[in-house]
Amino acid sequence: MTQRTFEHAKVWRLGADIDTDVLAPGAYMKHNIDVIAQHCLEAVRPEFAAQVKPGDVLVAGANFGIGSSREQAAGALVHLGVRAVIAPSFSGLFFRNAFNLGLLLLTCEQALLIQEGDTVGFDGRNLLRAQGDPLPCAPIPDFLMDMVQAGGLLRLLKQQAQQTANH
Amino acid sequence: MTQRTFEHAKVWRLGADIDTDVLAPGAYMKHNIDVIAQHCLEAVRPEFAAQVKPGDVLVAGANFGIGSSREQAAGALVHLGVRAVIAPSFSGLFFRNAFNLGLLLLTCEQALLIQEGDTVGFDGRNLLRAQGDPLPCAPIPDFLMDMVQAGGLLRLLKQQAQQTANH
Numbered sequence: 001m002t003q004r005t006f007e008h009a010k011v012w013r014l015g016a017d018i019d020t021d022v023l024a025p026g027a028y029m030k031h032n033i034d035v036i037a038q039h040c041l042e043a044v045r046p047e048f049a050a051q052v053k054p055g056d057v058l059v060a061g062a063n064f065g066i067g068s069s070r071e072q073a074a075g076a077l078v079h080l081g082v083r084a085v086i087a088p089s090f091s092g093l094f095f096r097n098a099f100n101l102g103l104l105l106l107t108c109e110q111a112l113l114i115q116e117g118d119t120v121g122f123d124g125r126n127l128l129r130a131q132g133d134p135l136p137c138a139p140i141p142d143f144l145m146d147m148v149q150a151g152g153l154l155r156l157l158k159q160q161a162q163q164t165a166n167h
Numbered sequence: 168m169t170q171r172t173f174e175h176a177k178v179w180r181l182g183a184d185i186d187t188d189v190l191a192p193g194a195y196m197k198h199n200i201d202v203i204a205q206h207c208l209e210a211v212r213p214e215f216a217a218q219v220k221p222g223d224v225l226v227a228g229a230n231f232g233i234g235s236s237r238e239q240a241a242g243a244l245v246h247l248g249v250r251a252v253i254a255p256s257f258s259g260l261f262f263r264n265a266f267n268l269g270l271l272l273l274t275c276e277q278a279l280l281i282q283e284g285d286t287v288g289f290d291g292r293n294l295l296r297a298q299g300d301p302l303p304c305a306p307i308p309d310f311l312m313d314m315v316q317a318g319g320l321l322r323l324l325k326q327q328a329q330q331t332a333n334h
Contacts, residue, residue, distance in 0.1 A: 063256060069308040089230060092272060093305070095259025105259060138260070141236040 002102065004145050005124050009057040009083050013116035014044060016061025020073035020094065023065070033075050040076040054081025059114045061087065064105075065094025074098040078152075086111045086120070086127065086137075099144045102152035107138040169269065171312050172291050176224040176250050180283035181211060183228025187240035187261065190232070200242050207243040221248025226281045228254065231272075232261025241265040245319075253278045253287075253294065253304075266311045269319035274305040 022043045028036045041048040058064075058077070064087040065073060074097045077085065084104040088111050098105050108127060113135065114120060120127050126134035150156035189210045195203045208215040225231075225244070231254040232240060241264045244252065251271040255278050265272050275294060280302065281287060287294050293301035317323035 066305070069306060089256055090259045091305070092257045092259055092262025092274065093308070093311075096263050096266075099263075107259065138233070138258070139236060141260070144260075 002104075002149050002151060004149060005122055006055070006057075006083055007121040008119045009055055009121065010053070011114055011116060011118045011120055012045065012048065012052065012056060012058050013114065014041070014058060014060040014064075017063045017066060018044070018060050019067035020065060020070050020091075021067055023073035024070055024076050029070065029072065033072060033079050036072050037076040037079040040080060049080065052080050052082065055083045056081070057083050057120060058085045059087070059111055059120075060085065061112060062089045063087075063091060064089070065091040065098070067091070069093045069097070071097045071101065074101050074103050078103050084122065086114065088112070099147050100153040102148050102150065102155070104140075104148045106140075108135050110135045169271075169316050169318060171316060172289050173222070173224075173250055174288040175286045176222055176288065177220070178281055178283060178285045178287055179212065179215065179219065179223060179225050180281065180285075181208070181225060181227040181231075184230045184233060185211070185227050186234035187232060187237050187258075188234055190240035191237055191243050196237065196239065200239060200246050203239050204243040204246040207247060216247065219247050219249065222250045223248070224250050224287060225252045226254070226278050226287075227252065228279060229256045230254075230258060231256070232258040232265070234258070236260045236264070238264045238268065241268050241270050245270050251289065253281065255279070266314050267320040269315050269317065269322070271307075271315045273307075275302050277302045 023040055024036050025039045028039050038049050064085060073094060078101050084106055086106045086108050088109050090105055095105055118129060120129055126136050128134050147153050147156050150159055190207055191203050192206045195206050205216050231252060245268050251273055253273045253275050255276050257272055262272055287296055293303050295301055314320050314323050317326055
């Protein structure tokens with residue numbers, strides 16, 4: 001069960017226009033998600049997959065997740081335990097896939113004020129930094145936060161079906 | 168049943184950062200969708216709701232649909248018969264809501280090459296203009312096009328349930 005807030009998350013800082021092929025490289029798409037995840041972001045941060053720790057977050061520029069609709073782009077980040085991706089804007093398809101898989105995306109106009117190596121928290125509405133003002137994020141409706149908390153859409157539907165069956 | 172392609176659609180050209188309050192003004196949110204739709208885009212195009220015709224399309228700049236998660240922003244466009252919205256990027260939440268309601272969004276980097284009063288077609292992959300090269304759009308997965316064709320997620324699920332029951 002994932003919380004709707006987080007604290008002290010280590011930041012991996014990326015640029016704009018990170019596409020799905022950088023997240024889930026085409027050369028490995030016939031493999032399982034654990035293999036794909038080993039190559040996640042290697043084109044821009046070769047050390048990422050080996051060094052990222054569960055609970056870390058990505059902070060990136062505009063248009064995160066553009067490119068193909070491949071669900072493995074979000075799946076690789078989930079597999080590696082990435083807690084959230086923070087960016088000024090996301091590809092619509094990536095946004096849909098990510099929440100379906102339980103990956104929290106925070107749309108923050110001022111995301112690029114956050115630097116590599118910073119730690120950030122999220123109080124459900126704002127990003128909190130050790131120094132500097134809180135950075136507001138676009139509000140996320142409850143049904144999407146429910147998906148994040150449940151670990152994805154399918155798990156949420158299973159939980160709801162069980163709850164219905166128990167009444 | 169909506170088609171996955173269209174021809175000769177009249178273009179309404181808008182700027183960037185069209186937010187959900189411009190699409191579905193907060194002052195009317197207690198009303199039904201037919202009332203909200205009468206005020207759609209009135210802050211930027213006062214004549215829009217009265218003059219838009221079913222099958223027309225919107226072409227806009229980046230970040231279309233930013234702001235709140237209110238579903239009526241997409242619902243107003245559906246109510247008015249807007250065939251598609253074409254923009255270089257969309258808010259993730261708006262993207263999700265729009266397809267759920269059966270509204271086609273085409274992500275096109277070069278959208279702003281299309282001018283007010285142009286007519287455009289869509290062949291399932293590219294935007295076709297009377298003059299100028301075809302403009303490629305980000306591919307849309309089948310399950311989202313199925314939603315558009317069915318008129319939204321709920322109608323698609325009903326169709327699928329009926330098909331299952333008939334077998």
